[in-house]
Amino acid sequence: MTEPLLNTMTQINYNAKPFLKWVGGKRQLLSQLDAMLPKELYKENFTYIEPFVGGGAMYFYMMQKFPNIRKVVINDINKRLIDAYRIIKDDVEGLVLILSNLQNDYMSLKSEESRKEYYLLQRDRFNNSNLDLLETTSLLIFLNRTCFNGLYRENSKGKFNVPFGRYANPAICNKEVLYADSELLNKKEIVILNGNFTNTFEHLDDKSLNFFYFDPPYRPLSTTSSFNSFVKEDFNDDSQRELADFCRKLSLKDNVLWMLSNADCSSKNPEDTFFETLYEGNDIQRVYATRAVNANPNKRGKLTELLIRNYTTKITI
Numbered sequence: 001m002t003e004p005l006l007n008t009m010t011q012i013n014y015n016a017k018p019f020l021k022w023v024g025g026k027r028q029l030l031s032q033l034d035a036m037l038p039k040e041l042y043k044e045n046f047t048y049i050e051p052f053v054g055g056g057a058m059y060f061y062m063m064q065k066f067p068n069i070r071k072v073v074i075n076d077i078n079k080r081l082i083d084a085y086r087i088i089k090d091d092v093e094g095l096v097l098i099l100s101n102l103q104n105d106y107m108s109l110k111s112e113e114s115r116k117e118y119y120l121l122q123r124d125r126f127n128n129s130n131l132d133l134l135e136t137t138s139l140l141i142f143l144n145r146t147c148f149n150g151l152y153r154e155n156s157k158g159k160f161n162v163p164f165g166r167y168a169n170p171a172i173c174n175k176e177v178l179y180a181d182s183e184l185l186n187k188k189e190i191v192i193l194n195g196n197f198t199n200t201f202e203h204l205d206d207k208s209l210n211f212f213y214f215d216p217p218y219r220p221l222s223t224t225s226s227f228n229s230f231v232k233e234d235f236n237d238d239s240q241r242e243l244a245d246f247c248r249k250l251s252l253k254d255n256v257l258w259m260l261s262n263a264d265c266s267s268k269n270p271e272d273t274f275f276e277t278l279y280e281g282n283d284i285q286r287v288y289a290t291r292a293v294n295a296n297p298n299k300r301g302k303l304t305e306l307l308i309r310n311y312t313t314k315i316t317i
């Protein structure tokens with residue numbers, strides 16, 4: 001038997017982490033996700049693929065935990081988000097310069113009213129000007145830090161429309177995180193894609209094991225409860241079916257393992273077995289998550305999430 005490359009107990013100082021607050025971010029679930037990873041990742045080099053990367057909590061975690069990742073593919077349908085990954089990779093210094101100026105301007109304004117006015121001005125620039133990618137990314141991060149709840153939401157015309165948020169001391173330019181993220185993005189061969197999740201298929205590595213982590217927009221637990229609209233294109237039940245088809249296609253390959261998160265719809269309504277039916281034949285586990293997007297704070301409690309996998313091995317730590 002081959003010796004494991006890594007000790008599962010290794011403690012790593014995780015400096016690189018999401019540079020944006022992102023709905024559905026997986027930071028609080030990392031230890032549960034970690035416990036569900038396939039044991040093969042501890043034994044061989046592999047390609048890590050994340051088709052719905054969002055804020056990248058799992059991507060940054062995996063990159064720091066597994067030095068045996070040989071190649072990475074990340075994707076998201078949100079163009080501005082993907083441009084931000086590219087800018088942080090290629091021009092973090094330029095980004096930090098513009099963000100520190102935005103931070104200084106913002107913090108020099110003392111009244112809430114003047115900060116709100118400044119916020120709305122920058123939001124208009126973000127939506128209406130022909131800015132270059134560096135400026136757009138700076139504004140994306142600025143707006144994310146100063147808008148209501150760090151949401152990213154677009155109207156039907158694709159315009160960012162989140163209102164102003166009230167923060168006394170928002171961390172607009174977090175240099176340490178941005179530099180750590182940039183270093184990580186430059187560490188391994190990486191493909192950064194902007195499009196539908198299916199585009200990742202052509203980047204499979206035939207020569208190694210491929211591990212996919214899917215974190216799609218959640219299927220709403222009820223028609224009114226959940227926020228899952230990140231961009232103007234909705235992710236509806238047909239998209240969930242398309243994703244299940246994609247997973248089936250991957251399972252036909254002998255060098256692909258995948259894990260997928262979604263909302264546990266049957267916890268609200270036991271008759272709702274949408275995912276159980278869609279992913280029949282795969283391993284389905286339940287883990288606890290804290291959901292914070294409901295407008296009503298009383299409804300933001302702990303919910304179960306589904307973790308679906310095309311393997312059953314479990315690492316015992």
Ligand SMILES: C[S@@+](CC[C@H](N)C(=O)[O-])C[C@H]1O[C@@H](n2cnc3c(N)ncnc32)[C@H](O)[C@@H]1O
Nearest residue numbers: 022024025026052054055056057077196197215
């Ligand atoms: C639940 S979030 C992922 C959160 C991420 N795991 C994190 O820790 O921040 C889902 C992401 O899927 C993206 N998305 C929505 N529809 C998509 C599609 N058809 N293909 C690829 N990405 C899509 C959204 O822009 C969003 O960033």
